[in-house]
Each structure stands twice: as C-alpha cells, then as structure tokens.
Amino acid sequence: MTRFSDVIPQSMEVTAVCGAREQIRSLVLSGETFDQPAQELRELQLEAAREAFTAQREQIPLLRTRAEENGVHEITSPDDLVPLLFSHTSYKSYPLSLLTAGRWDRLLHWYTTVSVVERGDVDMDGVRDIDEWTDRITAAGHRPYITSGTSGKVSFLNCDASDLDFLHDILEHLTCWPDPLPPKPTRRGYLLAPASGPMRSIDGYRWHAEVFARPGETRLLTQDPMRVSELMSSALLRRRIAEGTATPQEISSFETVSESREQELGAAMDRIVDDIATHRDEPLLIAGMNNQQFTLIQALRARGVAAGSLHPDTLVLSGGGNKGRALPDDYQERFAAFYAGVRRVRSYGMTELQGSCLACEKGDYHVPPWVIPLVLDEAGEKLLNTEQGVVEGRFAFLDVSLQGRWGGLISGDRVFVNFSPCACGRPGPTVLPDIQRYGDLGGDDKITCAATLDSYVRGMIHG
Numbered sequence: 001m002t003r004f005s006d007v008i009p010q011s012m013e014v015t016a017v018c019g020a021r022e023q024i025r026s027l028v029l030s031g032e033t034f035d036q037p038a039q040e041l042r043e044l045q046l047e048a049a050r051e052a053f054t055a056q057r058e059q060i061p062l063l064r065t066r067a068e069e070n071g072v073h074e075i076t077s078p079d080d081l082v083p084l085l086f087s088h089t090s091y092k093s094y095p096l097s098l099l100t101a102g103r104w105d106r107l108l109h110w111y112t113t114v115s116v117v118e119r120g121d122v123d124m125d126g127v128r129d130i131d132e133w134t135d136r137i138t139a140a141g142h143r144p145y146i147t148s149g150t151s152g153k154v155s156f157l158n159c160d161a162s163d164l165d166f167l168h169d170i171l172e173h174l175t176c177w178p179d180p181l182p183p184k185p186t187r188r189g190y191l192l193a194p195a196s197g198p199m200r201s202i203d204g205y206r207w208h209a210e211v212f213a214r215p216g217e218t219r220l221l222t223q224d225p226m227r228v229s230e231l232m233s234s235a236l237l238r239r240r241i242a243e244g245t246a247t248p249q250e251i252s253s254f255e256t257v258s259e260s261r262e263q264e265l266g267a268a269m270d271r272i273v274d275d276i277a278t279h280r281d282e283p284l285l286i287a288g289m290n291n292q293q294f295t296l297i298q299a300l301r302a303r304g305v306a307a308g309s310l311h312p313d314t315l316v317l318s319g320g321g322n323k324g325r326a327l328p329d330d331y332q333e334r335f336a337a338f339y340a341g342v343r344r345v346r347s348y349g350m351t352e353l354q355g356s357c358l359a360c361e362k363g364d365y366h367v368p369p370w371v372i373p374l375v376l377d378e379a380g381e382k383l384l385n386t387e388q389g390v391v392e393g394r395f396a397f398l399d400v401s402l403q404g405r406w407g408g409l410i411s412g413d414r415v416f417v418n419f420s421p422c423a424c425g426r427p428g429p430t431v432l433p434d435i436q437r438y439g440d441l442g443g444d445d446k447i448t449c450a451a452t453l454d455s456y457v458r459g460m461i462h463g
Helices: 019-029 038-056 061-070 078-084 104-113 130-139 161-174 200-212 228-243 248-278 290-302 331-338 448-462
Strands: 142-147 155-160 187-192 213-220 284-288 315-317 357-359 371-376 390-399 408-418
Touching (some): 130 142, 130 228, 187 290, 200 213, 213 248, 228 248, 248 290, 290 331, 371 408
Parallel strands (some): 187 213
16 A cells, blocks of 8 residues: 555654644544534644643744734644744745746745755756646645646645655545445545646546456546646736737647647547546546546537446546536536536535545534634634534634644635534534635635734745
8 A cells, every 4th residue: 555655765764743633633544534523623722732832933934923913932732833823825925936946945944944854855957847846845744736727836735654654545545435435445546637747636547446346447537747847937927918928939839739649638638538438337446637527528418328327336436626627516416417416525625624624414514633723714813623513714723633844724615513412413513515715705705814924934034
C-alpha cells in the first residue's frame, strides 16, 4: 500500500504527533470516527489546539506575527483561535512578479512564512520554473498542494509526510461513510485526471485506485503530468484576453494549443467511454472533477448507457473543478440520476481540510473530529458558535491534524452549522446542505483580516 514515502523522498525526519492530536488522529482507525460524545470531544479538541499552537507558532512566522499582534499567548477557548485564523487568500499572497521574474528563492522565502518549511532545507540552485520549484520542495520532504483559480495565481498548501499518510488513512477507512467500503482492490478504474501533479485530488484519485481498483486495470485521461506553469500561464492569458490586453499573436497561439489539447483529451475521453460501456456490468471506479464527470455522463448516455445501469459496487468520486466552468444548475441532480444505485462519496470539503465533512444517512455533513468548526460573522471577526442549535455564518475551522502548516482558516463559504445532535442519532456538529459562496450571494466577499494578513506577508518577504 502506498504511503507518503512513495510520493516524495524521505530526506527529512518527520516529527510524530503526540498527546491530544495523536488521540484525535487515531479515531480514523477506530470504527467510531463520527460517534464521539460532543462534550468530551470539545475538551480533547481544545487541548489539541493548544498543542498545535504551541508547536507551530515557533515554526510559522505568519502565525507567530498574528499571535503577537493580537496578544494571544495561549489557547483557553475557541474565541482565542479567531484572531489566529488565516484568510483563504493567505496561501496565494505572494507577489506574482516573483514568478514572472523567476525569483524562486524569494518565492521560497514567502512559502516559509506560511508553512513549516525551512529555507535551508530546500535547494533552489538552478530552478527554471514553478514546476521545478514545487519538485524541490517535494524533494525536501514536503508536498506543496495547489488550488487553482481564475486570476492566474494558485494557492500553495504545504503538507508534510504525516499529513499525507493521514489523508491516505482517511480514504482507506472512511470512503463512503457511514457504510465504508472495505479496502479491497476489486474494481476496474478510470481516473479522469493527469498521471501526476501537486493537486490533492490527483493524489487522492490515485490512492483510491490503489486501494479499490484491481492492479494494472486503471485507465487515465492522460499520461502527462499536470504542470503548474501551464495552469498559471493559461489562466493569466485568459484574464488578459478578457481584459482586452492580449496581443493577436498570443490569442492565436493560445487558441491553436487549446484546440490541439481539446482534441487530444476528447479522443482519450472517447476511449474511456467505450471501455466503460464495454465493462458496465463489472464493478468500476470512476473518479473525476465535476466538469469531467458531466462530460463523461453525456457521452455515456449518447453511447446508450442508461441511467442507473452501472454495477452496484461501482465507486464514483466527483467534486470541485467548477471555477470558470459553466455547468447547468441541476448538474448534481443529473449526477445522482445517472449514478443511481452505485456507491458515491457525498461530502463537503476543500483542499485546505484534511479529508471532508461526510454526509450521513440524513444528508447532513458531519464535521470530522480533527476539525474544530468556527462559525464567524460575514466579516470574519466574531465567533458565533453555540453548544446547541443551528448557527448561520462564514465557515472557518482549525484542523488540528495538520503538521505541515497551520490548520486555522477562514473560508469563503456561507454555511448553517447544527451544534445539536444530528437526526441520524450521532452527535454534532454537522454542516447543513445549504452551502453557498459569499461571492455568489452579492457583495465583494471581503474578510476583515485578509488585507492585514497580506500586508504582513509582504513585509516579511521584502523586509
């Protein structure tokens, strides 16, 4: 079974978690991950938060600065966590000019302000592009996962070896919770993704295939790796085209490359569609982002594969990938109809979280025990948590399992969190299904701390 040592070389010794954090991590293997008594878990989580803060304020300059500026010296209650939370933009707060100018040493300096990576541990000699930059960090014992956006900048989220091993444990033991799949390689696999790349979804799909698909029977959309440089340059050019600042030659070249790439991927998708149609009566693993899944479903319908006709032991993984993509409003309903009768992972999550909030039989998303949910006002300043009842606000959290970076983050999501026991009979808290981005609700989605955090980081890397 693949562990983190199979993803990156183990050139650094990994510090083991201890105490409350270790106890919480061990719940993944307990068979009772989401059945912990609420009050006892809150006390254990608070102790784990103390451990994380004590260890990481000396390792992560931005966390240390936040603590000093706000006079937080210890964690005595969840309220103490609020001024320590990073904005969801903090992990892309680097100046874009560092990439365009090839200042890889300065970009590493930025990265060390928001992660536990030490500058002296990463060899930047001879780095030529952002892909080599991420490779060098990986070679130093870390994994810089990216999340993409439409602005041309990506977020870089650091994981260390123990973080990735923990993620592997989550997918191996909690896939399709509350009725987890046994970790047996019994399926024919289809990964609608590149062969490799520093995205958690790519690693996750591959790990799922290793756990749940038969050896040698997994097909990829492309054998090429995902290149961060291509992702960023494409997004930047799309933005310039929208702004009217791209040259005709740039546009023509972009369109030629895009058309060739689309034809190549279209042919690959056709081969996967044909193979799925041929093997529809076998248990399958089908993993891909929402836009790829939507394309696949349309093509399978056109090939005569009826909704609900796949083998019931088929496992389907989907989610994300909607940014800049026009999917119909009812795409989730279409997914549910086509994949009726198979095993699907239903969850609410994001790359910033270890694992996800998993849906129970009643359809609500249970917050995993290693995540302390913090419901804030829209500005991200005031904690609205309660011990009972439903609270509406901005979703923030502290993930106490994380070792490679500080797990405290304010998201862009408007949520309703139920702190009372769930209708399924398990303890809360749960996130209710009505989840929306503040940016989609009107307004500018401004978090009060975001500009302050960005100015801290700029001062650190230029100071």
